[in-house]
Amino acid sequence: MLTPDNGALTGNLHRTKTSPESLALAIDILRQKFGERLQTSAAVREQHGNTLQWVANEPPDAVVFAASHEEVSEIVRVCMEHRVPMIPFGTGSSLEGHVNAPFGGISIDTSQMNAILAVNVEDLDCVVQPGVTRKQLNEHLRDFGVYFPIDPGADASLGGMVATRASGTNAVRYGTMLENVRALKVITPGGLEFVTARRAKKSSAGYDLTRLFVGSEGTLGVVTEITLKLQGIPEAVASGICPFPSVKAACDAVILAIQTGLGVSRIELLDALQVKACNAYSRLTLPETPMLFVEFQGTEAGVAELSDRFAEIAAESGGGPYEWATKTEDRNRLWQARHDAYWAAMALRPGCKCISTDVCVPISRLADCLEETQADLAATGLTGPIVGHVGDGNFHVLLVIDMTSDDEVASGKAFYHRLVERALSMGGTCTGEHGVGQGKRAFLQEELGADALEVMRAIKEAIDPLNIMNPGKITG
Numbered sequence: 001m002l003t004p005d006n007g008a009l010t011g012n013l014h015r016t017k018t019s020p021e022s023l024a025l026a027i028d029i030l031r032q033k034f035g036e037r038l039q040t041s042a043a044v045r046e047q048h049g050n051t052l053q054w055v056a057n058e059p060p061d062a063v064v065f066a067a068s069h070e071e072v073s074e075i076v077r078v079c080m081e082h083r084v085p086m087i088p089f090g091t092g093s094s095l096e097g098h099v100n101a102p103f104g105g106i107s108i109d110t111s112q113m114n115a116i117l118a119v120n121v122e123d124l125d126c127v128v129q130p131g132v133t134r135k136q137l138n139e140h141l142r143d144f145g146v147y148f149p150i151d152p153g154a155d156a157s158l159g160g161m162v163a164t165r166a167s168g169t170n171a172v173r174y175g176t177m178l179e180n181v182r183a184l185k186v187i188t189p190g191g192l193e194f195v196t197a198r199r200a201k202k203s204s205a206g207y208d209l210t211r212l213f214v215g216s217e218g219t220l221g222v223v224t225e226i227t228l229k230l231q232g233i234p235e236a237v238a239s240g241i242c243p244f245p246s247v248k249a250a251c252d253a254v255i256l257a258i259q260t261g262l263g264v265s266r267i268e269l270l271d272a273l274q275v276k277a278c279n280a281y282s283r284l285t286l287p288e289t290p291m292l293f294v295e296f297q298g299t300e301a302g303v304a305e306l307s308d309r310f311a312e313i314a315a316e317s318g319g320g321p322y323e324w325a326t327k328t329e330d331r332n333r334l335w336q337a338r339h340d341a342y343w344a345a346m347a348l349r350p351g352c353k354c355i356s357t358d359v360c361v362p363i364s365r366l367a368d369c370l371e372e373t374q375a376d377l378a379a380t381g382l383t384g385p386i387v388g389h390v391g392d393g394n395f396h397v398l399l400v401i402d403m404t405s406d407d408e409v410a411s412g413k414a415f416y417h418r419l420v421e422r423a424l425s426m427g428g429t430c431t432g433e434h435g436v437g438q439g440k441r442a443f444l445q446e447e448l449g450a451d452a453l454e455v456m457r458a459i460k461e462a463i464d465p466l467n468i469m470n471p472g473k474i475t476g
Contacts, residue, residue, distance in 0.1 A: 018083050023104065026082040027062050030075065030106070037065040037112075048107040049100050050092040053355060053439040054413065060087055060101035067112045069185065069193075069224040075108055076187050076222065085468045086189065088218035090130065090160030095356055096437030098164065098217050102472040108222060110159055116140050117225070124230045125182055125199060130159025130223050137228075146230040149174040152433070153339040159223050164435035165215030169338065172258075172391030173265045173297075174231065176433065181214050185225035189469040192221075199227055212459070217435050218470040220463045234297035238307050239266075239331040240324030242314045244290045247271055247374065247386075251367035253292065253317035254390045257310060258363060264310070266295040267391040268338055271374070274345065274385035274398070281344035282337035292319070292390075293338055295331070341387045345398035349383055352400045357416060359423035360394040360432030369426055373397060373419060380411055394432035421446075436474045444474070 031038045039045070040062045049059035066072045079086045085105025092099055101107065114131035121144050128137060135155045138147050152161060152168035160166070162184065167176035174180065183197040186209075196209035213220060244250040250269055257264055269292055270278065276288045292314075296306040303326070311322040325331060337344075346354040361369045370386065377384045377397070388395025397419065401412045420430045420443050430443040445453050457475045460467070 018085065018104065022082040023061060023084055026078050026084045026106070029078050029082075030062070030064055033074065034064055034071075037067075039063045039065075045107075047092065048087075048089050048109065051097040051100055051438075052095045053097055053437075054409075055097040055100060055438045058097075058100040058102045060085075060107040061104045063089075063107040063109055065109045065112050069113075069187070072108060072110070072113075072222050072224050073187055073191070073193060075106065076189060077191055079106055079468060080189060080191060080466070083466060083468060085471050086222070087470050088159070088163065088222045090157030090163070091133065091155070093154040093156045094160060094164055094437065095358075095434045096431075096439035098435060098437040098470075098473060100438060100472070102438070105468070110157065110222075110224075113159075113224065119144055119146075119230075120199070121146060121230075123199065124232070125227055126230055127225060127227050128158055129225060130157060130162070132158050134158060134161065141230065142233075145233050147233055148180075148228055149231050150177055150180055153342075158226055158228070162214050162223055162226055163217050165433070167389070167392075167394075167433045169266045169268055169335070169389060171389055171394075171433075172267055173263075178211060178214050180229045181210060181226060182229055183227040184210055184213050184223050186213055186221045186223055188221040189464045189466065195225075197227075215435065217437060217473055219460060219473050219475070220469060222469075236300045236303045236326065237265075237295065237297050237331060238303040238324050238326050239293070239295040239334050240307060240310075240322055241286060241334065242292045242294065242310075242319050242322040243287045244292065244314070244317070244319040246318075247290045247370045248367045249318045250290045250292050251370065251390065253314050253319055254366070255363055256313050256317065258391060260313070262309060262313070263296065263298070263306060264294060264391060265297045266293065266335075267389075268293040269370075269386070269388040269390040269395065270338070270341070271370075271386040273348075273383075274341060274387050277344040277348050277385055278337045278341060281347050282333075282340055284337055293334060294322075294324075295335075338387070341385075342398060345385045345400055348385070349400045349402070351402075353403045355399040355401055355412065355416070356434070357397045357399065357419055358394070358431045358434040359419055359428055360392065361423050361426045361428030363390075363393045365426040365428070366390060366393050366395070369422055369428070370395065372422055376415060376418060376422075380415055382408075382412060382415055384415075389432070392432070393428070438473060441474065441476065 045059035110131045113129035118127040152166040296303045383400040384397045
């Protein structure tokens, strides 16, 4: 049985205690070097302890705005010498308390490291600093005829997307950050500086350090440079909507489309409540019933053929009519509404907080998991519209909770844990894309087993023996 205590799995990692004198000295040394780029005001510190989960805001003692690899190296050196915790920070859009500072320390803000260093069109890759955001990158790439497809919705920094192994609406076709990062430049808490790989498309040279750091959530080092895979901008794109009589019918259509190799680029599920919320927030007039948002990419003839075939599949599952559009403005409006689902859900109950869950199950169990989850929501009376990247079995319940009501908060947490237990019982995971951070540490042993967790702790201790690099996350 899972426990709601997020601190239950802190493990055996020892944590170096930072004396107030050492902390003050480190801050003073960094202030002399960085001047006004070191901030200790309460507002700035609280912003860098941002969390969108149950976990309370835990701000760092200071924030340093780094502008280069060399400056990050200097910050790491000072923090290491004085045993001060370090927390890498991108845009603060992560959801699981990744940037909180439960033991205080220095937040290393990389937002000023926002240079696009190289675009290699022939090789379909680019090299960027971690503070570059995905929208900034794609605006820069537009004139080259290429783009970066991973789209988590928020305009997150690419360094943060690497840290959390982010994905999003395009994952069904292009995968996650795990499949789209070729190489990283990293600084470890012990002061080691290295690249994890070269730009070649494949290599059998040693351990896969790139994949070790992708998804490590800033617990093993600071990423200062990223080499990313790119894609050519397709000739044609068609997006559409298709209503269904039930969530199960929509899932059946998704499974059939995936199994027949339809080549879908995005396929997103919204339940009836989420459609209602999007209609109100984004000023749409969609039928308020379970619905799929679908997108195909390719040639003009190809996307037309794929759209017609999907319409047939939807009809076989009881859905339709499938309405599709190719105009950029129409497609953008549709996907902007999908990306605004979080804010639309929150608007259902003004003044409440939205807690986003993140389970993922094998696609064959998706309908079962969704139907049981909807029944659970109905029984508890909680407000929780559902959206999902259903092409890969990942969905989010957007719990809209009155945080001033102890009973509602307790009910929401109990539901949250039942949802994770349900997903794990179906061969799934507690997090498809948001990461572990502080919020999901209690679930790791149940999901992976005690021995797997010990291996993770051994890796952490080998690279960060002082436990000063983003401590209190993942393994403790």
